[in-house]
Amino acid sequence: MTAVAQQIGDPRLLINGELRESESGATFDNVNPATEEVLGVVADATEADTDAAIAAARKAFDETAWSTDHDFRANCLRQLHDALVAETELIRQELIAEVGAPLLITYGPQLDAPLADGLLWPAQRIATYPWERDLPEGNAFGMRSWRKVAKEPVGVVGAITPWNYPFEITINKLGQALATGNTVVVKPAPDTPWTSTRFGRLIAEKTDIPAGVVNVVPSSDHMRGEQLVVDPRVDLISFTGSTDTGRRIMAAGAPTLKRLFLELGGKSAQIYLDDADLETALGMASFTVCSHAGQGCAMPTRMLLPRSRYEEGLALVEQSFKAVGYGDPADANNIMGPLISEKQRERVLGLIDAGVKEGARLVLGGGRPSHLPKGWYVEPTVFADVDNSMTIAQKEIFGPVLVVIPFDNDDDAVRIANDNQYGLSGMVTSGDEGRALNVAKRIRTGTIGVNGGVWYGADSPFGGYKASGIGRQNGDEGFEQYLETKTYAGGL
Ligand code: NAD
Secondary structure, three states: OOHHHHHOOOOOEEEOOEEEOOOOOOEEEEEOOOOOOEEEEEEOOOHHHHHHHHHHHHHHHHHOHHHOOHHHHHHHHHHHHHHHHHOHHHHHHHHHHHHOOOHHHHOOOOOHHHHHHOOHHHHHHHHHOOOEEEEEEEOHHHOOEEEEEEEEEOOEEEEEOOOOOHHHHHHHHHHHHHHOOOEEEEEOOOOOOHHHHHHHHHHHHHOOOOOOOEEEOOOOOOHHHHHHHHOOOOOEEEEEOOHHHHHHHHHHHHHHOOEEEEEOOOOOEEEEOOOOOHHHHHHHHHHHHHHHHHOOOOOOOEEEEEHHHHHHHHHHHHHHHHOOOEOOOOOOOOOEOOOOOHHHHHHHHHHHHHHHHOOOEEEEOOOOOOOOOOOOOOOOEEEEOOOOOOHHHHOOOOOOEEEEEEEOOHHHHHHHHHOOOEEOOEEEEOOOHHHHHHHHHHOOOOOOEEOOOOOOOOOOOEOOEEOOEEOOEOHHHHHHHOEEEEEEEEEO
16 A cells, blocks of 8 residues: 555445445455556445445435434535545545546646535525425315425435546535435445545544435445446436446336436537637637546537638647646646546547548547556547547547537537537637527537636536436536425315
8 A cells, every 4th residue: 555545545335324344345446547556445335235325325314304404404514514625635635546637627626616615505505495385375176275385305315426526526416415305325436436435434423414314335346336226215316427327227227217317428519610719719728628638528529610710720729739738647737647547548549549540630649658658648639620420529538539620600510519419518619709609509518618608616507418418416406406396285
């Protein structure tokens, strides 16, 4: 174990308030993707452990006041916020070590941004949310009744998370699911278990959150996620991950009519209309695609440039990509570290290969950087002359790879942007905001930035159209994702 691992990396499960080993005693390795070294281990939850976690969450929901005591929940969320804030710098180190997250990105979306309001916004919303509303007196079938509509938690939530932004995704799932009165079983991605075991320890040691309300079961076996999906005691699956796994979860959840909240993949477009200030706007092109090595679902990895300004734009993109600092994620000059695993690197290199074979022009990168022999790195890569029907324009690559596609006019840009199974996010840039907005309104995605606007925040709904998912994280729409509706009527 390295020195870092002694300060970070809790190896224990949290089940029914107890921090403990797996019942089998088995552990699995947590590997640093920048060095390929084993950082340490984590308990490997078995089927029996996961079963115990589900039973504990069920009991805590059915038999404690957690689901009804609004003030208590708000206080618990604030306690957890304070506990996380107190360990911010350790979390930062942990994210750099287990995720390969660049230090620079931890000051934004990887840590500081979600930490600021991921628990506090839902905690505040508890006090202001309209948990009940009255309907006018009813007279159905000649019978007078008072009527009201109440919002109640869904029950037990299975929270299944990916490896790319483990802190951001876990805090946003927990904040909203707990604020609304649910109990939770967290099943993190096997590549990044420590972020969630830290949540588990802090919940157990630093908050009054009752035993069983939150359980954390990392496992090397993806089937522990499926166990949550098929178990009838779990009411809702809150899943962030790939579209393929999302489809499988929908199918596996059908027999129990599982409520589903799915945050899936993306292949978002960044569109520059022909009146855009390309010189200014394209300076950021590499950041939007290479930060965290392209391992972000909402990254705009298809660039649409007007045919009339294509070569001018491409030259600026090339310049921007050549300036990307990458390598050791702990180095503050790098916006890009490694990919999470050798498997992901091989997948990304395979897709780059498909781009070359299908006739796209490789402008920059495309391989493994020779100066970084250790770690799962891929060079910042740009493809030009891409047709939107090519594999590299249609598939989510999840690496630092930009494809640049020409378009003829605004209608053509909208057509190309929408010609993809995904519908997660996007950007439109124009010298005329009204024109940019007209294009933005026609793009079929759950979020979209106009002229550099940033939609992210705990109060701001985020999620996908089409194959990018069902439902929303954050904002009131996210809050309501975790609620059921009950209508009462009383005879008069
Ligand atoms: P993944 O789908 O392979 O795994 C995600 C999680 O699902 C992991 O915890 C995994 O163990 C679990 N899992 C795997 N098979 C399962 C099954 N059959 N049943 C239940 N759970 C199962 O995704 P990943 O590779 O970890 O993450 C990358 C993907 O996540 C990308 O496609 C990315 O776009 C997507 N993502 C989406 C968002 C979003 O908000 N839309 C955010 C981050 C990542």
